[in-house]
Each structure stands twice: as structure tokens, then as C-alpha cells.
Amino acid sequence: MSWLVALLVLSALIFFHELGHFAAARAFGVYVEVFSIGFGKRLVSFQWLNTRWQISAIPLGGYVKMKGQDDLDPGAISCDTDSYNCKKPWQRIIILLSGPLANFALAWFFFYALALGGPQALSPVIGNVLHESPANIAGLQKGDLVLSINEERITQWNEISDAVKSSIGTLTFRIERGNTVHILTVNPKISETQNIFKETIQQRMIGIAPSGDTHTLQFTPLTALSYATEETYTSSLLIFQSVQKLLSGIVPAKEVGGVVSIAKITADAAEYGWMSLFFFSALISVNLGVLNLLPIPALDGGHIMFNLYEMIRRKAPSEAVITQLTIGGWVLLLGLMSLGLYNDITRLMQ
Missing domain, CATH: 2.30.42.10 (PDZ domain)
Known part of the structure; x- marks a missing residue:
């Protein structure tokens, strides 16, 4: 049962991340073709708000497919007014930022609920x-x-x-x-x-x-606001520092965890009650927000860098550069995911 709860929590965190992108895109008049939880083969889908909502076979993330944007084909563009690539760079940046910001907001909500519940x-x-x-x-x-x-x-x-x-x-x-x-x-x-x-x-x-x-600890609905804000900031800073230490070699690569570790920690937390589950869900949500802001081309942070370049240089990077960097980003991400999975399996065997 705890593993089912872990899967639902992870799916909810991914859903809110993609919902952030979806809401910002629709606010700027961008047509969203697909809203997917998971990758790969479509298992369940339905049409709503002129968008296909679906659950896919591989529960390792999710995506929002907007008209004029395709990570698997960075050169795919559309000149229609409702396409992503026809929006101003600052509008695209807001759309890209909205996913991580949704994760930070969700983490804040979890911490706020914890404060009202009386944390130890x-x-x-x-x-x-x-x-x-x-x-x-x-x-x-x-x-x-x-x-x-x-x-x-x-x-x-x-x-x-x-x-x-x-x-x-x-x-x-x-x-x-x-x-x-x-x-x-x-x-x-x-x-x-x-x-x-x-x-x-x-x-x-x-x-x-x-x-x-x-x-x-006793909090009123008002004092809980500052507690939630401080905890969200502190956990975000800690994860930024962890990434920095990992890149500099201070934190060894064997400490990198994958989706199995995340699911196991969430499942263990669920067994200790809702407060423990909310706490670790908040940390994972912050983790998703921070990692997606990294300047890796396949992630939101990489796309933000492309748009900042366009704002500064007054022209977009060439399709060849975007394609090469995006492919490189996917290779790096798959490498990190493989490392995390390898570490997870090694820990389970030990």
C-alpha cells in the first residue's frame, strides 16, 4: 500500500509541475496539444480543454507538448499565432519558469500544512x-x-x-x-x-x-506563513548546494539516487503518517523545481538559457546549435538517470 501511495505522490508532483507550464502557456494563448504524466506508450487518455490528457507507460516524469515546441525535434517550428515559438522570449521564459515555480508553491503548501499540524x-x-x-x-x-x-x-x-x-x-x-x-x-x-x-x-x-x-511547535495560520516560507527557502538552498558539491566532486557520484530511491523514501515516509509523508513530498517537490532550473538544454533551465540568449543577442540560436545541445542534454540526463538507477540497485543488493 505504501508503494502505491509513493507512486501517487510522485505522479502528483509531476502533475503540478506540468500544470504550471500548462497554465502559463494557455495564459499566453499557446495551444497545448498533449498533457502527459509519464513517457512512452499511451495507456489512458481523454480530451479536455482542447488538449489530450494522458497517462503513459513509463512513470519517470511527464511533459506538456505545446504547438511549435518539440524536444525530440528542436527544429520543429510553427508560424501560427498560437504556437510557442512565436511568442516573445520573455513570455516563453515565464512559461518555462512556471513548472519549477509550481513545485516550489506545492512544497510551500506542504510545509504550511505541516506547520498547522504541529511539527516536532x-x-x-x-x-x-x-x-x-x-x-x-x-x-x-x-x-x-x-x-x-x-x-x-x-x-x-x-x-x-x-x-x-x-x-x-x-x-x-x-x-x-x-x-x-x-x-x-x-x-x-x-x-x-x-x-x-x-x-x-x-x-x-x-x-x-x-x-x-x-x-x-505551535503555529497560528498567520505564523505558519513564515514557517512555510523559511522551510521552502532553506530546503531549496540545500539542494542547490548539493548540486554544486556534486559537480565539484565533494559529494561522490555514489550518493546520486534515482527514481527507486525516491519511491522507497516516499513509501517509508507514508508508513510513519501524513506529516512525515508531507515533509518528504515537500523536499522532493523542491528537488524537482531546482533540478529543472539547471542549465541543461533538455530541461527548463536550458530552454531558459536559449531564450535569454535570444533576448540579449536579438536573434535565436541556430537550429543546428539547439539540436546539438539538446541531444547532448538528453545524453547527460540519461547518463544521470542510469547512474541513479545503478546506485539504487546497488543499495538494494547490499
Whole structure:
């Protein structure tokens, strides 16, 4: 059942991405011939709004086929007023951006629903203090509840981490120990650690770890707006950084996952309830939005680059250049998909 939920979630994310393209295209008067979830042989289809809507055999994505645009034949053009290629470059860019933006909007909705549902967060309770660390020297102890740092209220553990990392000079901790409140001064020191990409970095630290206690965050419909916006921005930035680290070789190629990994993570999340499912669905939706903005010719980002070139140079790239780059883009994408599938199979076998 969880795998069926995973398939439905992935199909929904793809649907909203393509719906973004569809809505923008129709807004600019572009005739949309086909709206497809999946590739390959058509399984089910129907005609609505002068467009053929279909589900295809290979559930690895989807596409909106607009008049005058064909990735498999970049030279295919139409001079009719309702064709994609006859629209101004800035209009085409909006049509192309609308798919990824729909994914970001959907992720925002998931995060907003999570906020209203009451997400769990690590409580600012100290679980361990390293011997002879700045925290130990200052007198912090296991079980201390951190109330504020430099008079800034602390409500969850990540706020302690952020305060220490961004600090300059000493920090004034206000903590609750038993039934009494203590004021302690901590002097962070620069230590060597690893970030989430396993890079060795220098960072201000005080030598404490969380207890593992959690509490429920409470949001009103109004405060949930900022939570959803911040989470969408943070996850988008993280994925952009992940792609950058992958291209620079910091993140090894074996970490690349494919559709099997995505489906498995989504299926596992579904077993833990709707909040877990919404959280991972939001991350996957952001992932789709970011990856489609990469300047690879077969993706939305590549087509945006072509249109930016046309806006700057006042002329479109030659058909030969577009064709060669698009074919190269498809080769690169198929290579990445094959790598992801290979890694997925290797993980399953292990």
C-alpha cells in the first residue's frame, strides 16, 4: 500500500509541475496539444480543454507538448499565432519558469500544512557536555534547559547551534536547572568538524549535544506563513548546494539516487503518517523545481538559457546549435538517470 501511495505522490508532483507550464502557456494563448504524466506508450487518455490528457507507460516524469515546441525535434517550428515559438522570449521564459515555480508553491503548501499540524522539534535541553570544553568550563551541565542566549529567547535546539556558529566573543546563557535559573558566560572556541556534505570545516563550538527531547511547535495560520516560507527557502538552498558539491566532486557520484530511491523514501515516509509523508513530498517537490532550473538544454533551465540568449543577442540560436545541445542534454540526463538507477540497485543488493 505504501508503494502505491509513493507512486501517487510522485505522479502528483509531476502533475503540478506540468500544470504550471500548462497554465502559463494557455495564459499566453499557446495551444497545448498533449498533457502527459509519464513517457512512452499511451495507456489512458481523454480530451479536455482542447488538449489530450494522458497517462503513459513509463512513470519517470511527464511533459506538456505545446504547438511549435518539440524536444525530440528542436527544429520543429510553427508560424501560427498560437504556437510557442512565436511568442516573445520573455513570455516563453515565464512559461518555462512556471513548472519549477509550481513545485516550489506545492512544497510551500506542504510545509504550511505541516506547520498547522504541529511539527516536532528538538528541545533546547543539553544531553551531553564534553570534558574540558567551553561549555564544561563555563559550568553547563547535562539536563540544563537553555532559555536564552545573549537575551535572545531560545525555543529549539537548532537556535542554539545557529547562535554559537554566528557568535562573536562570549555568549551569555540563561539556563534553567531544576527549579532555579542560572546565568553562565561561555566562550566558544574554533574547532574542526564536518558539515552535512562531510567537508572538514572550522566552526565556533562549545561542546554540547542535545538530549533528544522533543516538543510540538505551535503555529497560528498567520505564523505558519513564515514557517512555510523559511522551510521552502532553506530546503531549496540545500539542494542547490548539493548540486554544486556534486559537480565539484565533494559529494561522490555514489550518493546520486534515482527514481527507486525516491519511491522507497516516499513509501517509508507514508508508513510513519501524513506529516512525515508531507515533509518528504515537500523536499522532493523542491528537488524537482531546482533540478529543472539547471542549465541543461533538455530541461527548463536550458530552454531558459536559449531564450535569454535570444533576448540579449536579438536573434535565436541556430537550429543546428539547439539540436546539438539538446541531444547532448538528453545524453547527460540519461547518463544521470542510469547512474541513479545503478546506485539504487546497488543499495538494494547490499
